[in-house]
Amino acid sequence: MKRRDFLKVTGAGLAASTAVAAPAIAQSAPEVKWRLAASWPKALDTLYGGCEYFCKRVAEVTDNKFQIQPFAAGEIVPGLQVLDAVSNGTVEMGNTALYYYWGKNPAFTFGTSLPFGLNTRAHISWLLFGGGTELLNGLLKEYNTVGIPTGSTGAQMGGWFRKEIKSMEDFKGLKFRVGGFAGTIIAKVGGVPQQIAGGDIYPALEKGTIDAAEWVGPYDDEKLGFVKVAKFYYYPGWWEGTGQGHNIMNLDKWNALPKHYQAAIEMASRDTFTWVTGKYDYVNPPALKRLLVAGAILKPFPQEVLEACYAAANEIYADLSKTNPHFAKMYTSLSAFRNESLAWMQVAELSYDSFMMRMRTRT
Structure with missing residues (x-):
């Protein structure tokens, strides 16, 4: 075949293949x-x-x-x-x-x-x-x-409280806006959980309809203005690692x-x-500094509170695992992974972070 004839044939074939391919591509990307x-x-x-x-x-x-x-x-x-x-x-x-x-x-x-x-x-x-x-x-x-x-969001804060939390007695009757399943634990230790969407938290806290509220962390909490109506800012948000x-x-x-x-x-x-x-x-580190300047009083939850809530949580998980197949499967899976993960992070992440946090005060 002559070169000119070959080019005519292959050119025609290419045009035909393009004509076929174009609609196929169009159909696959609607x-x-x-x-x-x-x-x-x-x-x-x-x-x-x-x-x-x-x-x-x-x-x-x-x-x-x-x-x-x-x-x-x-x-x-x-x-x-x-x-x-x-x-x-x-x-x-x-x-x-x-x-x-x-x-x-x-x-x-x-x-x-x-x-x-x-x-x-x-x-x-x-x-x-x-x-x-x-x-x-x-x-x-x-x-x-x-x-x-x-x-x-990463690990979250423990929320904004209108009064100081010194012991488990301070949770008795406390109307606390808390997201999701954590409310069952708050109820078990004597609190009154409230599930309120983000945009409705501030007016409820301002009017005293609730006594405390958690949302996310410094950056978002600052945007929603909680420091204006509740001064005590607790950590950690044990319900949201x-x-x-x-x-x-x-x-x-x-x-x-x-x-x-x-x-x-x-x-x-x-x-x-x-x-x-x-x-x-x-954005959270500078936001925390601004909240402290604005009057937030940063407080850790007392050890007594953390341990009581931890014990209450484990009792609830054990009960649910007996009656809820989805919960039982997920809890078994997550618990086994948590044990392995914590052992590794204690060796690597915790030791490194702890050293660097100590050195931060020396530089």
């Missing part, structure tokens, strides 16, 4: 628009900002073919009704803290933070490699949803997505974990 309902008000620019970052990343990696629009708490549904909205298809997905739904099943607390459970690094490790996500998705499937871990958020998707909508769009959500969720957690670690 334009999809979703809505994301968040549990966070816009004022929380790290939690809600993480939702905006996530949506932007999904659009970027899909050449803007997959668009997800975020909505703050209250814009479509209240912050504590995100799971219901995703489950029934009101929205395609949501960003929330799964422990808000412990009333549906106490095992949801494992998605966000089990009181006296894991710190941030250990928790994401358990979710990704220790079977935690698979166990949670077994529960979420009962609500026609599927979940992927996203941004985490981490504050793990989740993206949850309607299972039918998720299964209908092209595989590479599912991969885009998975990738962007993990990017968002780094973005949210990294930002909190950056």
